[in-house]
Amino acid sequence: MSAGVLGIGHRVTAQTDPVSAPVEFTVDGVAQPLTPLTVRLTLANPVNGAATLIVADAIGRQIVSETILLDHGQANTTIVPRGARGGHSANVILSNGRVIASTPVLYMYDPQTLVSTGIERYDQFIPAATTIMRGAILDQPFGAGTVHGYRSPDSPLIWLRDYVYQMRGARYYDSDMTSTIDAFASLQYPDGSFPDFLPRAPWADTAYRTPVEADVEFLFVQGVYQAWQAGAGDDFVRKHLGAMRRAVTYTLQNPTRWDAQKGLVRRPYTIDMWDFEVAQGDAPRHTIGANTRWGIFYGDNTGMVQALHMLSSIEYRVGDPGLAGVWSAVADGILSRLNVLSWNGQYYRHFVFDTPTAIPGVDLEKQLSLSNAYALNRGVLSDAQSDAILDTYASRSRSDAFAPWYSIDPPFPAGTIGMGGRAGEVPGSYVNGGLMPLVGGELARGAFRMGRPSFGFASLDYYWAGMLSRGRSFLWYSPDGSEGVGSPDTISTDGWGTAAMLDAFIEGAVGVVDQGDNLRHVIVSPQWVYTSDLHDAYAVVRYAAGNGYVAYRWHQEACWASIEVTGADQYHVVLPVPKEAKGCSGTVSSPNGEVHLVATHEGQAAIIDLMSGDGTVVVRW
Numbered sequence: 001m002s003a004g005v006l007g008i009g010h011r012v013t014a015q016t017d018p019v020s021a022p023v024e025f026t027v028d029g030v031a032q033p034l035t036p037l038t039v040r041l042t043l044a045n046p047v048n049g050a051a052t053l054i055v056a057d058a059i060g061r062q063i064v065s066e067t068i069l070l071d072h073g074q075a076n077t078t079i080v081p082r083g084a085r086g087g088h089s090a091n092v093i094l095s096n097g098r099v100i101a102s103t104p105v106l107y108m109y110d111p112q113t114l115v116s117t118g119i120e121r122y123d124q125f126i127p128a129a130t131t132i133m134r135g136a137i138l139d140q141p142f143g144a145g146t147v148h149g150y151r152s153p154d155s156p157l158i159w160l161r162d163y164v165y166q167m168r169g170a171r172y173y174d175s176d177m178t179s180t181i182d183a184f185a186s187l188q189y190p191d192g193s194f195p196d197f198l199p200r201a202p203w204a205d206t207a208y209r210t211p212v213e214a215d216v217e218f219l220f221v222q223g224v225y226q227a228w229q230a231g232a233g234d235d236f237v238r239k240h241l242g243a244m245r246r247a248v249t250y251t252l253q254n255p256t257r258w259d260a261q262k263g264l265v266r267r268p269y270t271i272d273m274w275d276f277e278v279a280q281g282d283a284p285r286h287t288i289g290a291n292t293r294w295g296i297f298y299g300d301n302t303g304m305v306q307a308l309h310m311l312s313s314i315e316y317r318v319g320d321p322g323l324a325g326v327w328s329a330v331a332d333g334i335l336s337r338l339n340v341l342s343w344n345g346q347y348y349r350h351f352v353f354d355t356p357t358a359i360p361g362v363d364l365e366k367q368l369s370l371s372n373a374y375a376l377n378r379g380v381l382s383d384a385q386s387d388a389i390l391d392t393y394a395s396r397s398r399s400d401a402f403a404p405w406y407s408i409d410p411p412f413p414a415g416t417i418g419m420g421g422r423a424g425e426v427p428g429s430y431v432n433g434g435l436m437p438l439v440g441g442e443l444a445r446g447a448f449r450m451g452r453p454s455f456g457f458a459s460l461d462y463y464w465a466g467m468l469s470r471g472r473s474f475l476w477y478s479p480d481g482s483e484g485v486g487s488p489d490t491i492s493t494d495g496w497g498t499a500a501m502l503d504a505f506i507e508g509a510v511g512v513v514d515q516g517d518n519l520r521h522v523i524v525s526p527q528w529v530y531t532s533d534l535h536d537a538y539a540v541v542r543y544a545a546g547n548g549y550v551a552y553r554w555h556q557e558a559c560w561a562s563i564e565v566t567g568a569d570q571y572h573v574v575l576p577v578p579k580e581a582k583g584c585s586g587t588v589s590s591p592n593g594e595v596h597l598v599a600t601h602e603g604q605a606a607i608i609d610l611m612s613g614d615g616t617v618v619v620r621w
Contacts, residue, residue, distance in 0.1 A: 023101040025090060031081045031107040033540055033551030033566055041092060043073035043101060052093045055079060055106060058086025061613070068092070081109055082566035082614050085547050111549045111567070113172045115510055116538040117528060121464040122509070128468045129502040130173050135493025136166065140200050142183050147198060149180035153475040153494035154486050157197040157204055160184050160216055161273070162496055164223040165438065169499025171230035172506065175544040178232050181223045185243050192250030194220055196275070210275040211288045214257050214267040214300045217247035218307035225310040229517045231546015238318045244311050245323075251304060252330065256288070259354075263337045265300040269293040269351055271408055271417070271431045272369040273300075279418020280359065293357060298348035299371025301338045305331045306378040335380055346388045347372045350408065361413035368392060369408045370431075373439045376446025386450050393443055394455065401479035403462055405440040407431045423486035430486055434476035437463060441500025448508025451600030453530035456508045463501050473498050512541040515572070518548030524565055525574035526554045530602060559584035564616040571610040573617045579603050581621055588621045595619060 028038040039053065047070050055064035063083040068075040081088065087105035094100060115122055138151040138158055149158040150166040163180050171177060180198070187195050187207050194216045195207035209216065221244045228237045251257045251265060259266040268277045268288060276285045283291050308331035315324035342348045350367040358364070372389050375381055381389070393404045411433025417425055424430030440459045447455035466481065467473045472492045476484035483492070507513045511525035519541065528534045535556050542549035550567040561575050577588055577597070588597050588606055592615075596607040606619040 023092075025101075025103050025106055027107045031088070031109045033082055033111050033549070034080055034538070034553050034564055036078045037081055037107070038076060038078055039090070039106065040076040041068070041070075041074065041101065043070070046072040047100070048072065050095065051075070051100065052095075053077060053079070054091045054093060056089050057083030057109070058088065059084045063088070063614075081107070082551075083109070085109055085111060085549065111540045111542050111551060113506075113542045113549075114540050117534055117536070119532055119534065121461065121469070122505075122531075125460070125464060125468065125505050126172070126502065128464075128471070129169065129498050129505070132468070132471065132473050132493045132498045133166065133169055133173075133495045133502070136491065136495035140198070142198060143186070145179075147179045147183045148174075148176040149183075149198070150495045151491075152197075153496055154490050155197075155203075156489050157200055159197045160194060160219050160223065161196070164219045164226065166495040166499045167223060167226045167230075169495070169502035171226065171543050171545065172502070172541070173544050177227040177230045177545045178236060181220075181227055181240070184220060184223075185240055188220075188243055188246065191254065192246035192248075193217060193254075194247065210286050211256075212268045212270055212277055212286060212292075213273075213275050214251065214265050214297070215273055215303055217251045217257075218300075218303045220244065220247050221307035221311055222303070225307075225314065227545075228314070229514060230543040231518050231548060233546075234318050237314050241314065241319050244314070248304070248308060248311060248327070259294075259296065262296060262341065264296050264334060264341065265304055266294055266354075267297050267300055269295060269353070269357075270297070271412075272297070272350070272371050274431050276417075276419075278359070278412065278416065280357075280416070283418075285418060293353060293355070295351050295353040296338075296341060297351050297371075298338060298342040299369070299374060301334055301342075302348075302371065302375045302378050302380045305335045305338075305380050308334075309379060343385070346392045348375065359412065359416060361416065362410060367408055367410060368396065368406065370406070370436065370439045370442075373442035373446065377442055377449070383450065386446060390443065390447055390450060390452060390455060398479070401435060402466070402477070402481045403435060403440055403459065405435040405437065405443070405459075407434050407436050407439065407476065409433060423484065428479050430476055430484060433479075434484055435479060436476045437467065437473060437494065437497025438475075438500045441497060441502075441504045444501070444504035445508050448504065448511075448527060451602065451605070453508075453527045453602060456504065456527070457531050460501065460505055460509060468498075468501070506541055510539045510541065511574070512539070512550050512552075514548075518546045519543060519550050519567065520548060520569045521572075522550050522568045522570075523572045523574060524550065524552060524563065525576075525605070526552070526563065527576065528554065529556050529561075529576050560618060560620040562616060562618045565610065566614045569613055571615075573608045573610055575606045575608075575617070575619050576600075577604040577606050577619065577621050584621050586621070588619065590617065590619045592617050 024042045026040040053066045053068050057063050064079045066077050068077050088109050089104050090106040092101040136150045139148050150163050152159045152162040195209045199207050224240045308327045312324040312327040350369040397404045411427035419425045424432045427433050444456040444459035473494045474483045475494045509527050513523040515521040528537045537554045540551040553564045555562050598605050
């Protein structure tokens with residue numbers, strides 16, 4: 001028997017009551033969640049009459065209790081697999097309670113992430129994105145073993161930053177979410193800080209930290225949390241709890257990273273999170289010196305707030321509940337001070353200098369940088385702030401740019417950055433105004449979360465048409481759509497941007513958002529009704545490293561919608577409801593319980609909590 005699902009016509013020789021042995025179960029088809037599967041039973045004894053087929057999942061929960069009619073010892077029936085992953089067992093029982101046939105593994109049940117709508121750009125989105133991301137896989141020797149990770153799109157090294165952001169897409173198909181995090185943990189410096197990348201000969205014999213960066217420590221916390229969420233388990237985060245504490249303490253106390261007067265994370269004047277200082281006069285680029293211009297970059301602080309909340313939740317889970325409260329309080333203080341200093345009413349200012357500084361040729365107050373898109377999904381914004389950021393990006397759509405996925409807008413004038421004529425020196429290239437799929441993915445995910453599916457689908461559809469369907473995706477593009485090639489190390493399989501788009505597709509369009517770990521407690525909010533005339537969809541979302549998955553079948557008619565779910569323990573079901581539906585009752589209701597109705601930008605949403613592992617929710621209006 002293979003480790004995967006059983007194929008068509010697979011026979012299982014079962015154990016039975018000695019009087020009636022032997023018996024064969026035959027499974028026709030492949031066991032998929034919520035998908036009918038034919039089971040055939042053949043007994044040696046030509047017994048006739050009614051019996052009950054009971055199927056239990058891998059943790060012993062009954063998922064099927066079906067009456068079958070035996071005709072000369074033979075019967076067949078159709079069941080619908082659901083429940084926990086693993087081998088599903090079967091028993092056939094007579095009315096007097098006698099077990100006449102049983103098998104410990106009727107079929108192997110191993111759901112895989114997929115979407116089926118009948119529309120190519122959605123059905124092929126996950127396979128196409130997975131193919132591109134696999135092109136960024138890097139397996140390299142490390143210590144006495146091997147590290148499995150994802151290289152940077154413009155460097156042949158595994159950078160912590162690039163890897164952590166790629167994890168959000170890789171978790172749906174890659175079973176190794178821990179070896180890279182373990183490797184970085186082993187390289188943590190005594191003061192709690194980290195290097196940027198793993199050493200890899202001949203490109204870099206030793207690990208190194210670019211001094212101007214202030215985000216590496218919160219990225220480590222985020223990486224540990226994401227690995228735990230994807231199924232690495234409590235022991236994994238318990239092992240790294242000390243490293244996470246040291247990491248955030250370093251940022252919060254080291255005077256190079258922390259402005260004690262402002263109570264915020266500080267850094268030299270770089271373009272957003274990137275690793276070089278904007279050169280002006282004799283300012284250094286990667287190093288810190290007497291001429292370094294200091295200030296507050298908001299993205300370091302929104303990222304730290306998110307990481308502190310992640311660390312807090314881990315403390316409650318496996319650590320010190322008292323420290324959990326401390327981390328949350330520190331996060332709240334940082335966010336409050338950041339909003340006073342950097343929020344301009346529409347988005348976060350790119351950089352607030354310690355000493356007021358002007359850059360000839362650019363209005364710094366109008367610069368919109370890419371970490372505003374990240375802020376949408378870090379749990380740091382009010383709804384009003386999220387809407388303001390989305391509105392700002394939408395308002396900056398231009399006829400000479402294929403999408404508002406700006407790394408920074410407006411860019412710095414030519415000659416300002418100090419890159420010696422390389423990519424990025426010219427406005428509209430690299431991180432100096434180049435268009436980045438990673439920005440588009442974060443915008444799309446934030447738009448879906450804010451009830452703006454048209455915005456979200458527009459980004460996903462463009463990415464499919466222009467990049468994904470062609471099997472090529474780059475870190476950045478020129479505004480006219482030209483592919484960005486910054487160096488000989490640039491690859492056409494950018495896992496960073498692809499991961500952002502894949503995560504936006506699954507959490508946004510498919511509508512499955514994990515509220516804890518291993519997809520136990522989830523939001524299920526399919527958004528298909530807002531795209532092409534679509535009324536049916538089937539989806540499975542699974543983490544390859546864990547046991548968790550969620551599957552659903554969604555259907556919508558003019559006056560009602562339904563969704564059947566399995567896999568999780570609890571669901572926060574959110575079903576779109578039209579603002580106006582002619583010929584319907586006009587009253588939103590459900591046989592499943594009280595409906596909480598909320599207004600969205602493009603309609604309404606009916607919310608019902610389902611506190612069981614399986615069920616069907618119906619909403620009428």
